[in-house]
Amino acid sequence: MSSGAQPYRAPLEGVRVADFSWLWAGAYATGLLSLLGAEVIKIESMTRVDQTRVMTFTLGKAFHGVESSSVFNAINLHKLSVKLNLKKPQGVELAKRIVQISDVAAENMRPGAMESLGLGYEVLREIKPDIVMLSSSAFGAKGPWRTYGGYAPSFACASGLANLTGYSDGVPNPMTGSTDLMAAITGSFALVAALNYRAETGEGQHIDLSSVESQAVLAGDALMEYLMNGKVQSRVGNRDRIMAPHNCYRCRGEDKWVSIAVSTPEEWRAFCSVMGNPDWAKDERFDNEYERWLNQDELDRLVTEWTINFTHYEVTEMLQRAGVAAMPSFSNEEIVKDPHFQHRGISAVVEHSAMGKQVVFGVPWRFSKTPVKVRKASPLMGESNSYVFGELLGMSNGEIERLVAEEVIY
Amino acid sequence: MGTETGRTILRELVKQAHVFVEDNPPGIMQELGLGYEHLEAVNPRLVMTSITPFGQTGPYRDYKAYELNSFHAGGEGYLLPLHSYEPDREPVKAGSIVGDCACGLSSAVATLSAVYLAAATGMGQHIDVSKQDVLMSLVQNHVCTYANLEEVHSRIRRGFLLVLPMECKDGYIIITIVTNREWDSLKQVMGNPSWADDERFSSWVGRHLYGDDINPRVQEWVRQFTKQELFHKVQSYGVVAVPVATAEDLANSPQLKARGFFVEVEHQIAGRLRYPASAYDFSETPSTMGRAAPLLGQHNDSIYCERLGYSREDLVLLRESGVI
Numbered sequence: 001m002s003s004g005a006q007p008y009r010a011p012l013e014g015v016r017v018a019d020f021s022w023l024w025a026g027a028y029a030t031g032l033l034s035l036l037g038a039e040v041i042k043i044e045s046m047t048r049v050d051q052t053r054v055m056t057f058t059l060g061k062a063f064h065g066v067e068s069s070s071v072f073n074a075i076n077l078h079k080l081s082v083k084l085n086l087k088k089p090q091g092v093e094l095a096k097r098i099v100q101i102s103d104v105a106a107e108n109m110r111p112g113a114m115e116s117l118g119l120g121y122e123v124l125r126e127i128k129p130d131i132v133m134l135s136s137s138a139f140g141a142k143g144p145w146r147t148y149g150g151y152a153p154s155f156a157c158a159s160g161l162a163n164l165t166g167y168s169d170g171v172p173n174p175m176t177g178s179t180d181l182m183a184a185i186t187g188s189f190a191l192v193a194a195l196n197y198r199a200e201t202g203e204g205q206h207i208d209l210s211s212v213e214s215q216a217v218l219a220g221d222a223l224m225e226y227l228m229n230g231k232v233q234s235r236v237g238n239r240d241r242i243m244a245p246h247n248c249y250r251c252r253g254e255d256k257w258v259s260i261a262v263s264t265p266e267e268w269r270a271f272c273s274v275m276g277n278p279d280w281a282k283d284e285r286f287d288n289e290y291e292r293w294l295n296q297d298e299l300d301r302l303v304t305e306w307t308i309n310f311t312h313y314e315v316t317e318m319l320q321r322a323g324v325a326a327m328p329s330f331s332n333e334e335i336v337k338d339p340h341f342q343h344r345g346i347s348a349v350v351e352h353s354a355m356g357k358q359v360v361f362g363v364p365w366r367f368s369k370t371p372v373k374v375r376k377a378s379p380l381m382g383e384s385n386s387y388v389f390g391e392l393l394g395m396s397n398g399e400i401e402r403l404v405a406e407e408v409i410y
Numbered sequence: 411m412g413t414e415t416g417r418t419i420l421r422e423l424v425k426q427a428h429v430f431v432e433d434n435p436p437g438i439m440q441e442l443g444l445g446y447e448h449l450e451a452v453n454p455r456l457v458m459t460s461i462t463p464f465g466q467t468g469p470y471r472d473y474k475a476y477e478l479n480s481f482h483a484g485g486e487g488y489l490l491p492l493h494s495y496e497p498d499r500e501p502v503k504a505g506s507i508v509g510d511c512a513c514g515l516s517s518a519v520a521t522l523s524a525v526y527l528a529a530a531t532g533m534g535q536h537i538d539v540s541k542q543d544v545l546m547s548l549v550q551n552h553v554c555t556y557a558n559l560e561e562v563h564s565r566i567r568r569g570f571l572l573v574l575p576m577e578c579k580d581g582y583i584i585i586t587i588v589t590n591r592e593w594d595s596l597k598q599v600m601g602n603p604s605w606a607d608d609e610r611f612s613s614w615v616g617r618h619l620y621g622d623d624i625n626p627r628v629q630e631w632v633r634q635f636t637k638q639e640l641f642h643k644v645q646s647y648g649v650v651a652v653p654v655a656t657a658e659d660l661a662n663s664p665q666l667k668a669r670g671f672f673v674e675v676e677h678q679i680a681g682r683l684r685y686p687a688s689a690y691d692f693s694e695t696p697s698t699m700g701r702a703a704p705l706l707g708q709h710n711d712s713i714y715c716e717r718l719g720y721s722r723e724d725l726v727l728l729r730e731s732g733v734i
Contacts, residue, residue: 011523014530036523051588055614070558074551121693138650142691143668148645151586154652157575162584162654164505166491172575172582172654173491175504178512178548185516190690192522197695199529205694213671213689216660218515219506220686226657227672227684233657237502238478238487246478248487248500255564257501259487261476316473325474329482329501332556332563335546343468346543347557359557361550364543365520366465368446369535370527 010037010370015195018095018102019043019079020119022050024152024180025211026108026136027075029187033104034078035363035372041102041388042081043095044381046410053381066381067354073378074360075184077350081379082388085410090403092118097393100127103198104191106134110149111141121206130204132194136187140210150211152180159215164222166235173235182218183211242289244296245271248329249307251315257329258312260303260319268292270322275306348374385409411442415733420444421452422718428525430458431517436466446536456534457524461517465540475541481509484545485553493573494565501565512548513541571621575654576629578637582654585628585644592649593617599647600631677702710734 015038019030027042027050034040044050052072082098085091096119099105105124107114114120114135121133135141138150139158153174156162166173190207198204216223222233238259240246248257262271265288272281280286280302285295292299307315312328319326328334335341344366352358355377362374389395389409403409411417421444424430430449432439439445439460446458460466463475463483481487481503488501503509517539528534546553552563567573575582587593590612597606605627610616617624632640637653644651653659660666661684673687680702688697714720720728728734 011527013527032519055588070554071551074554138652139665140669140691143665145645145665148641148652149648149650150652151588151650153573153584153586154650157582157584157654158652160655160657160660161505161508162575163656166502166505167496167499170491171577173493174573174575174584176486176489176492176549177551178486178504181548181550182508182512182515185512185519186689188519189515189522190692192519192526194692194695196522196526196529199526203694205692207693208691210669210671210689213666213669213686215508216666216671217686217689218508218511219657220511222506222657223660223686224683226661228680233505235505238500240478243476246476248482248502250500255497257482257488259479259482259503261478263476320473323474325476325479327473327475327479327483329487330485331488332485332549332552333560335485335553336557340464340468340470340542341546344465344540344543346547347554359554361547361554363520364516364540364547366467366538367520367524367535368537369533370524
């Protein structure tokens with residue numbers, strides 16, 4: 001291929017995805033590919049509505065019908081959408097024709113569901129021998145629990161992360177929906193890896209992803225602690241197994257906190273110096289790393305007596321200037337108003353045809369030569385019917401209208 | 411890297427590489443003459459990924475952060491422990507070093523995408539990854555909810571249905587209900603108690619608004635069972651229930667065993683141990699955990715001599731002069 005002359009707008013331009021995925025863990029995996037330039041055709045139906053189209057974080061506010069979910073919008077940017085009723089044989093045939101002109105197929109139904117629809121990997125491979133297919137599920141497509149379902153909180157719990165998150169005297173905590181997105185990013189990674197392999201060898205393949213395992217590998221140190229030493233770790237709040245101070249400290253204002261982590265002797269000296277070298281810091285209970293770690297309840301209390309006099313921004317600035325790691329524990333409001341966030345520009349405003357202007361996130365990476373610009377909101381359901389069925393598959397208007405009437409394109 | 415010879419060797423290595431990943435503070439690589447603009451001249455196809463706490467640009471670019479600080483700067487910490495009933499207590503980070511690991515994973519997606527483009531076009535590029543950006547993107551729905559509706563989210567509880575794990579006889583389990591069908595099935599598995607027929611609970615929004623009325627009653631029911639009993643019983647009704655696993659549970663999980671999640675690897679010093687492998691099975695290119703993490707400098711000979719063509723005598727000189 002030529003280099004230089006052709007302006008490449010995005011890394012995955014030219015890749016087409018037949019997207020059977022839904023919810024977050026599936027839809028964001030292909031959503032990232034879509035932001036990276038792939039043409040992602042979401043295959044959905046009024047008979048099988050993506051739950052994120054009909055749910056919200058805001059309990060009723062700004063919400064009506066299947067076209068007004070900011071949750072759906074955020075993770076389905078750039079995608080195209082066709083309506084296709086996979087309960088009808090003709091719908092399945094059309095889905096196969098979309099796969100035939102695609103490079104990737106992605107789905108996160110319960111294991112076995114795609115096979116029951118007649119759209120399993122073996123079938124798709126017949127139609128498109130080099131297809132790369134991602135099947136993402138809670139526990140994976142093999143093993144005794146393969147048919148069991150899961151959502152984001154289940155991934156956190158079954159992976160061991162929830163058991164490690166929370167106060168030491170509290171119950172296990174399932175984190176936020178971030179676990180869904182981490183499963184999705186793992187799916188994106190596997191897909192792009194397989195696309196690279198295909199580019200080199202011409203071979204496609206099937207990827208069987210377990211969302212639970214995608215989280216478990218992120219807690220590898222806790223697993224190794226058990227596998228090597230037989231020790232089961234539990235919740236420790238913000239604390240570290242070596243460093244102290246290592247916590248969030250209350251600052252001036254309502255529910256304002258700064259995170260501070262001190263590791264080396266140099267950092268400890270700098271930290272004390274910023275606090276004005278208080279007498280207590282010379283106490284032998286805080287003389288070295290081990291003493292500080294042993295006496296951290298008292299240490300945390302004393303540090304708070306200092307931080308409470310300042311805003312979290314003030315503490316951060318003073319400590320960072322001295323080479324000590326500190327950052328506010330930001331709320332969503334503070335992030336939006338923060339100058340660094342505004343400078344980095346990872347959010348963007350898109351115009352959604354039903355919801356109007358929406359602030360969304362692009363990708364969290366800056367590419368020097370192919371910067372990713374968010375250029376389109378999520379699709380209305382079926383908004384790309386005529387492009388996909390007409391232009392890509394070459395069907396006539398009459399044929400499309402007939403299939404709409406027969407509730408195949410539905 | 412402190413010697414000119416060392417930097418020259420790195421450039422030779424980069425000439426043969428598809429990918430170069432570094433996580434030095436911003437500016438260091440440029441000072442060493444190893445910034446992307448220098449390395450691009452050596453290898454135009456190179457994909458260089460720089461991973462730092464706050465990225466290469468912006469007011470915080472020189473700020474220092476451990477995983478604790480990155481996690482809280484990313485905004486998820488303020489939301490944890492999710493659904494807390496203790497408004498006076500501090501926000502916490504997620505367990506383990508999950509924040510940093512997620513950043514590595516995310517960077518790999520960007521890197522491999524750029525490799526894909528480089529293979530097709532011959533054009534490499536530099537990727538600037540800010541851990542804060544990655545972690546914020548994991549809670550993007552919360553951030554955007556403020557940006558769009560000026561609604562502030564915190565860890566303090568806001569009603570909601572069955573957000574937290576519940577106590578069983580022998581541990582914790584979480585039940586998650588999203589659809590109406592799942593709610594109806596949960597009612598069924600609980601033996602259709604009359605309290606559950608309340609009209610207010612018949613929709614998604616209603617169940618979350620009146621979560622406080624539902625949660626203690628489900629908890630009461632859950633307490634009669636062990637977590638394994640309940641797991642299989644509830645899942646058999648098509649309802650999502652999952653026990654809270656400890657590392658020990660994972661190490662002994664029949665599911666992870668059937669999937670070959672743990673793989674034995676021989677390490678020269680640590681010996682033969684089981685390690686968590688990968689979350690995915692590739693049908694054509696199954697992962698093989700053949701090689702343990704390297705010892706420091708373990709592959710000096712194979713890289714310097716076999717890959718870059720230095721002689722054994724060169725190695726002696728490079729060692730003596732402190733380059734290696």
